[in-house]
Amino acid sequence: MTITIRIVDGPLQDAISCCGPNALIEATTAIGATITFEGIVRAFEGERQIRALDYEAYEPMASQTLAGLAQDILDKHGLNSILIEHSRGQVPVGGRSFRFVVQSAHRKEALAATEDFINRMKCDVPIWKSPIYA
Amino acid sequence: MTITIRIVDGPLQDAISCCGPNALIEATTAIGATITFEGIVRAFEGERQIRALDYEAYEPMASQTLAGLAQDILDKHGLNSILIEHSRGQVPVGGRSFRFVVQSAHRKEALAATEDFINRMKCDVPIWKSPIYA
């Protein structure tokens, strides 16, 4: 069981940093499902066009809270691994600012964990975003 | 709105074939969430160790059913795009046999669509798997 938390400056890379998704997290033949959720910066905040979002993370609390939440979710759903990457600083429109990767034996718990995590993250993780208007 | 269906011989590649996930599906600044679900062949079927799964697809019905289901889900949840890749033939333990990628404006509909699709796929898509024991 592996938990990886990364706060990354600027937009996240296309693929998870380092190796392939399997190699990266856990190479076990018991994994039957992987879900990757990615958050991407959209061109509009409400009615107004933006060129980027600026993310402010209160560290080390942001990482600690993400790790604590990941551990909760991992235990609750009986998962194999969770990886979380979140941007800090500016991410332009179209860029990835958040990635959540879960690996588990079956698809059911992977899906439930993804939903659970994303709902809870918005409340408790001290990361703020500010629009930078176009 | 794009729907892509691919039946691939053998295991799926690490990344979605061709370009990055964004470029591949839809490059629009309205996309705020991407979910990638991947099914991976596990080492055990029940108590018995396997070395691979052999997938048999009844074509063109398999592709047609996947496309019809994808269209339903896309319309129902108001998504931007769906990509589906499914293996045919042998996929060894640890290999990817299924990939579902959805892009939407918000995370909520992407999550709901992923769950909806995976639940419905198991019932209606004429693809059978047979264990190849170790």
Add this chain to the structure above:
Amino acid sequence: MPRCYTLKVIVRVHIFGELARELSCKAITVDVMSPAKVRDVNLALAVKHPMKAQFFQTARLAVNHAFSSPDTPVQSSDEVALIELVGGG
């Protein structure tokens, strides 16, 4: 004039997966009376395989790559497939 003969429809039903392995074949051929419907094919399959009669009587059949209803007409030229026990992914 009385109708003294029946027209026969020969239907080849493709089977897959576990079922194909169990029966050691890729298709089951059955004869049904014309005009034939999907329900007749189900019944003919059940008669041919009495050990699995209950399964065949209600198994889901596709005609020309589309799921059918019991009243869907079936002709010899149609491609019929039994789409049951599916489990991709």
Add this chain to the structure above:
Amino acid sequence: MPRCYTLKVIVRVHIFGELARELSCKAITVDVMSPAKVRDVNLALAVKHPMKAQFFQTARLAVNHAFSSPDTPVQSSDEVALIELVGGG
């Protein structure tokens, strides 16, 4: 012997995001009486910013990077942060 003076705790509360932009600062410093609890800090924030009193009275504070309860003790050396209106991802 009567206690004729109060000990004062100076608490610096870090603020972020929209709130920091609105108040044009990164932290709010408040004085509270010793021994201080988180509820005292909330109240002091409300008193200092009457226009946002209702918000500050119930805003969630973290003490040394952990979410607190109203009765969590606070000292001058503690790192206090207001974690409200969070919205990462």
